[in-house]
Amino acid sequence: MSKTRSAGAEPPAAPAPQAAAPTAQAETSSTTTAPQAADAVRVPLDPAADWDNPLRDDRDRRLPRIAGPSGLVIFGVTGDLSRKKLMPAVYDLANRGLLPPGFSLVGFARRDWEDQDFAQVVHDAVKEHARTAFREEVWQQLAEGMRFIPGDFDDDKAFEQLGKAVDELNASRGTGGNFAFYLSVPPKFFPKVVQQLKKHGLADPPEGSWRRAVIEKPFGHDLASARELNAIVHDVFEPDQVFRIDHYLGKETVQNILALRFANQMYEPIWNRSYVDHVQITMAEDIGIGGRAGYYDGIGAARDVIQNHLLQLMALTAMEEPIAFDAEALLTEKLKVLKSVRLPEDLGAHTVRGQYAEAWQGGEKVIGYLQEDGIDPRSKTDTYAAIKLEIDNRRWAGVPFYLRAGKRLGRRVTEIAVVFQRAPHSPFDSTATEELGQNAIVIRVQPDEGMTVRFGSKVPGTSMEIRDVTMDFAYGESFTESSPEAYERLILDVLLGDANLFPRHQEVEESWKILDPIEEHWTAHGRPAQYASGSWGPEEADEMLARDGRSWRRP
Structure with missing residues (x-):
């Protein structure tokens, strides 16, 4: 089986050690001007590793796409999706140097937890499911910005507490008022959560900042329910503030x-x-x-x-x-x-x-x-x-x-x-192509990401016998860069406001x-x-x- 190889020269050598590594603070794409917390510690990017960063800015291989000052609130933070995908993805983004120093993570769920209890849950999820190596300095920087809000979705006091936590993080972590609200909850709770966000002023960003809603599938169970849910969500958030997650994309x-x-x-x-x-x-x-x-x-x-x-x-x-x-x-x-x-x-x-x-x-x-x-x-x-x-x-x-x-x-x-x-005319004897199928291009989405092209080729020998063969392209064999996990890419895009x-x-x-x-x-x-x-x-x-x-x- 033939294997394709990516063409082109090897990436340039990494910058010399004395060259200053870029920081998220210097390269942020955010338009906000809110200052970072004075005591925020920036974990420098590794200049050599930056060439292998799969989420770098496509316009310049040397510049990764780095989120500006921001925070993420996860509703339903105790669920499997949060534990296995969202929390590890946040850590992996931080570990790659793609989150700002003051990035903040707030969990909201029906648990009698303190902030440190929530941080331990995130720690365990990261240890078990993160794709990048655990680094204590990255973890400590991330953990300092973690908060937990206990309560039900109809609990006004819990949402008041959430509002206070957001204000406190703006002051202590320099989030600039920029928060995304991730609804990792069953669809029946979508209306209640977005209405509570509106009621308590959390959906309205301070001047110069942004607020966004991230909604998991299924979005409705038929056309009527989808339209009803769209109307409820758009009563609270503008269409460009709503990010509907389809992790396949x-x-x-x-x-x-x-x-x-x-x-x-x-x-x-x-x-x-x-x-x-x-x-x-x-x-x-x-x-x-x-x-x-x-x-x-x-x-x-x-x-x-x-x-x-x-x-x-x-x-x-x-x-x-x-x-x-x-x-x-x-x-x-x-x-x-x-x-x-x-x-x-x-x-x-x-x-x-x-x-x-x-x-x-x-x-x-x-x-x-x-x-x-x-x-x-x-x-x-x-x-x-x-x-x-x-x-x-x-x-x-x-x-x-x-x-x-x-x-x-x-x-x-x-x-x-x-x-x-099939070819409109074949000059070959029918016995020569007896087992020949149709040409095909097969794009493999999972588990082995890549592409296969199937076509007919002559079998080595003295007779004319044609058989199906394939040429195979596999991401893991053609690129040195690792593919980011889907939720890494999508969470980063939410923080950047990239709705593609x-x-x-x-x-x-x-x-x-x-x-x-x-x-x-x-x-x-x-x-x-x-x-x-x-x-x-x-x-x-x-x-x-x-x-x-x-x-x-x-x-």
């Missing part, structure tokens, strides 16, 4: 879709209906729902994954070239795709839902979805969903996009496969317009099909593609 490979298409002349000319036969977008998990019955039941694979992750991947794959790589230009092109989506006329024939059943998987017997703790045995929630969509525009007319997502499948993988039409990788409310609503008719059809027509855990989904999904003379890829 923070992954390097997803961002590389745009680089692949628009920075390379070899791909864009064939990225259309004249050459592409169909596109498959897959997100497969090899695990069940675990302990998430309370969240998952009633939502299902289509609402949990297709409505956001997969439709976003489809939009990036199908969109026209934006006039610039900025939030408004990307929104414009993605919306064109979502608005052009056409559902199949026969939803029964071209959509499938399923539930995983008891079976042997990986040498272990696993229970089915209906046997999971907390699941109603009569539940109709889908753990597998597959749909066929078409995009009615000049580039893609007639090209089907097949989207599928599921739990307890053969292996964990997320990929986009652009499958090309965050879906806007228009995209959310257009996505629900696509999915709602499918969900309504499923509700009115029977139960999900059963499929064996460890398989690749129900037989009905294979039949769906077979009707079109196609078959699913086996990742």
Whole structure:
């Protein structure tokens, strides 16, 4: 198998030791002028390590993108997302020198904790889940800015205490009044939290500073609820203050879709209906729902994954070239795709839902979805969903996009496969190409980030025999820089006010317009099909593609 290597010269040598290392204070991109706390200790950047910084400013390899004076408030700080992703990401950003000296982290949850108790929780999460090495000096600087607010979301006194903590941090840490509020809470609490922020004046920034809201998916459970939630949130925050997290958009490979298409002349000319036969977008998990019955039941694979992750991947794959790589230009092109989506006329024939059943998987017997703790045995929630969509525009007319997502499948993988039409004429004997498949470009989002190109090549020997081969590009083998974890990139972007990788409310609503008719059809027509855990989904999904003379890829 061939491996691609990145071209170009090696990065310049690191600056001499006597050269002063840049500091976050000197390079901040913030427009605020609030002073830093007098006793703030800046951990210098390592000049040599700076060349390997995956979050550096693209305009100059030597200048990382560093957040200005700011703080982050996390609601629901005791949850798994906070412990496994958010807290470690904050530490990793600090360890890379990408947070200001006075950066502050405030936790809000129903716990009888003091500040030091919260700091210990963060410490343990960082030790277990951080991607960078633990450095005591970085930890001490970060820990000095940690505060904890105990209370419920309807507790006015708790929000008053939060307001006092924000004011105190402005004075002692020099945050400049700049705070992002991260709602790592179940969606039913979104309205209450944002309304409390408005009631207690926390959503209104002091002059010259900013306030932002970060909201996790799912954003609504259908179009009506999404519109209602958008109205509530926008009553408190302006649209450009709201950052809706889709962590898939923070992954390097997803961002590389745009680089692949628009920075390379070899791909864009064939990225259309004249050459592409169909596109498959897959997100497969090899695990069940675990302990998430309370969240998952009633939502299902289509609402949990297709409505956001997969439709976003489809939009990036199908969109026209934006006039610039900025939030408004990307929104414009993605919306064109979502608005052009056409559902199949026969939803029964071209959509499938399923539930995983008891079976042997990986040498272990696993229970089915209906046997999971907390699941109603009569539940109709889908753990597998597959749909066929078409995009009615000049580039893609007639090209089907097949989207599928599921739990307890053969292996964990997320990929986009652009499958090309067969050659219109072949001079080779049919026996020479008996096993030859269709050319394909496969973008691997996880777990092995990279790209594979599949094409036919002659087998060495005296006869003309052609066989499928692949050329493989892997991030880990082609670059010395490590890919940042998605939440590192997204949290930093929130602090910088960079909205490029965050879906806007228009995209959310257009996505629900696509999915709602499918969900309504499923509700009115029977139960999900059963499929064996460890398989690749129900037989009905294979039949769906077979009707079109196609078959699913086996990742």
